Amino acid sequence: xLASFDAHLFWEVLRSGPYWKGALLxxxxxxxxxxxxxxIAFPLALGRASRSRAVRFVVFLYSWFFRATPTLLxxxxxxxxxxxxxxxxxxxxxxxxxxxxxxxALNEAAYMAEIFRAGLLSVDPxxxxxxxxxxxxxWQILRRVIVPQAVRIVIPPTGNEFITxxxxxxxxxVISVHELLTAAQEQASVKFxxxxxxxxxxxxxxxxxxxxMFLQSRLELRFTFRSRARxxxxxxxxxxxxxxx
Amino acid sequence: MTDAVxxxxxxxxxxxxxxxxxxxxxxxxxxxxVKVIIGPSGSGKSTFLxxxxxxxRVDAGAVYLDGERLSGVKERDLAAHRSEVGMVFQRFNLFxxxxxxxxVMTALVDVRRLPKRExxxxxxxFLDRVGLAxxxxxxxxxxxxxxxxxxxxxRALVMxxxxxxxxxxxxxxxxELVREVLDVMEDLARDGMTMVVVSHELRFAQHVASSxxxxxxxxxxxxxxxxxxxxxxxxxxxxxxxxxxx
Numbered sequence: 001x002l003a004s005f006d007a008h009l010f011w012e013v014l015r016s017g018p019y020w021k022g023a024l025l026x027x028x029x030x031x032x033x034x035x036x037x038x039x040i041a042f043p044l045a046l047g048r049a050s051r052s053r054a055v056r057f058v059v060f061l062y063s064w065f066f067r068a069t070p071t072l073l074x075x076x077x078x079x080x081x082x083x084x085x086x087x088x089x090x091x092x093x094x095x096x097x098x099x100x101x102x103x104x105a106l107n108e109a110a111y112m113a114e115i116f117r118a119g120l121l122s123v124d125p126x127x128x129x130x131x132x133x134x135x136x137x138x139w140q141i142l143r144r145v146i147v148p149q150a151v152r153i154v155i156p157p158t159g160n161e162f163i164t165x166x167x168x169x170x171x172x173x174v175i176s177v178h179e180l181l182t183a184a185q186e187q188a189s190v191k192f193x194x195x196x197x198x199x200x201x202x203x204x205x206x207x208x209x210x211x212x213m214f215l216q217s218r219l220e221l222r223f224t225f226r227s228r229a230r231x232x233x234x235x236x237x238x239x240x241x242x243x244x245x
Numbered sequence: 246m247t248d249a250v251x252x253x254x255x256x257x258x259x260x261x262x263x264x265x266x267x268x269x270x271x272x273x274x275x276x277x278x279v280k281v282i283i284g285p286s287g288s289g290k291s292t293f294l295x296x297x298x299x300x301x302r303v304d305a306g307a308v309y310l311d312g313e314r315l316s317g318v319k320e321r322d323l324a325a326h327r328s329e330v331g332m333v334f335q336r337f338n339l340f341x342x343x344x345x346x347x348x349v350m351t352a353l354v355d356v357r358r359l360p361k362r363e364x365x366x367x368x369x370x371f372l373d374r375v376g377l378a379x380x381x382x383x384x385x386x387x388x389x390x391x392x393x394x395x396x397x398x399x400r401a402l403v404m405x406x407x408x409x410x411x412x413x414x415x416x417x418x419x420x421e422l423v424r425e426v427l428d429v430m431e432d433l434a435r436d437g438m439t440m441v442v443v444s445h446e447l448r449f450a451q452h453v454a455s456s457x458x459x460x461x462x463x464x465x466x467x468x469x470x471x472x473x474x475x476x477x478x479x480x481x482x483x484x485x486x487x488x489x490x491x
Binding site for chain 2: 127131132134135137140145149225226
């Protein structure tokens with residue numbers, strides 16, 4: 001047996017309000033910023049292939065700036081520096097959560113743009129040619145043909161980005177967003193029972209990522225273009241690359 | 246005018262990165278004619294066909310569809326004209342994310358603005374015409390090359406084009422699958438479809454073609470009805486080429 005593992009305490013912490021709220025906050029922040037990042041990243045990915053030099057340059061600037069800036073520094077800039085520059089951001093509407101959302105979304109968009117670009121490039125140019133030959137407009141070809149095929153390529157790395165982002169939300173603790181890891185540290189500093197307190201936090205992360213992996217495999221199946229009966233089982237998960245942002 | 250020229254190219258020139266691929270290529274295709282273009286690889290056959298399909302802008306010369314000059318028309322307005330010309334590719338280029346049925350009906354909905362139900366009915370009718378009604382629910386990946394190419398033909402035909410262009414439609418196929426595609430094309434020709442076919446299927450050309458065109462170095466250097474083309478080609482280049490192909 002373990003020398004001192006208080007199962008009762010572990011269970012109690014696991015079910016406690018701060019953990020639940022922290023986990024929900026982390027999931028909410030991750031989903032919201034990843035969603036917003038996708039919205040920003042799609043035009044960026046298209047812009048990379050633009051005929052206009054100016055557009056390509058703007059996209060390059062974006063990617064350069066947000067990939068070079070450490071996420072932590074970006075959080076501090078937006079939460080602490082922005083209100084000093086523009087008084088509008090001093091209002092109560094500018095919450096820590098909102099600041100974290102903006103910082104993570106802007107940052108993540110730079111990475112998602114690369115993923116989208118790779119996805120779009122993976123689609124055979126013959127597909128677009130066939131669409132044009134039929135008289136389809138560029139946006140119709142994009143929507144009906146290219147994007148659905150690119151999605152299949154984009155899903156696995158996006159799953160990785162979700163996991164990375166989920167872990168990055170803990171950085172938001174520096175601007176007083178109380179997500180899961182912050183809750184765990186607070187409990188630890190009160191109870192000094194590290195195995196129970198951190199173990200409970202670990203359980204949350206394992207559960208969240210497991211659910212994500214399940215959803216991802218379902219989504220991949222949906223974007224596999226074979227008759228239902230002939231769809232082969234897909235690999236269940238893709239390991240997340242280590243990422244020190 | 247019964248012999249109206251449907252598709253016409255006039256001294257078309259086209260370069261890529263300073264390399265002249267088309268150097269004054271011309272063609273006249275009257276309604277119901279089938280013209281087969283042969284020639285060595287790199288002679289510009291595919292590029293010429295893509296110019297006729299309005300998929301490439303020409304550097305000089307012009308392409309006419311039903312007497313209307315379409316070179317120089319803005320990209321925005323060109324899409325509608327492209328749907329008037331059917332194009333079949335060497336590598337089929339079926340939309341990988343759609344079933345055979347969806348492949349055939351999608352442009353009817355997006356370009357012709359047909360209601361979905363009507364588009365579906367028409368698409369099924371054309372799939373049946375190429376003998377693949379039972380494959381309506383299959384994805385391209387689940388079809389043989391010959392079946393994919395027949396779906397691609399149906400997809401182009403369903404738009405009721407004024408002319409059909411075929412870019413080496415059988416050269417990516419296993420030998421035993423070539424016949425089913427050629428059969429569909431021969432049926433089309435019999436039904437009076439106006440066609441331009443880039444192909445080295447000389448038997449097909451002999452049976453079906455109104456005339457055969459020899460292309461070399463970005464130009465059409467010879468055009469003659471099949472009998473004369475094969476028995477007494479005038480051009481030395483044609484003679485050498487035929488000797489190699491046959």
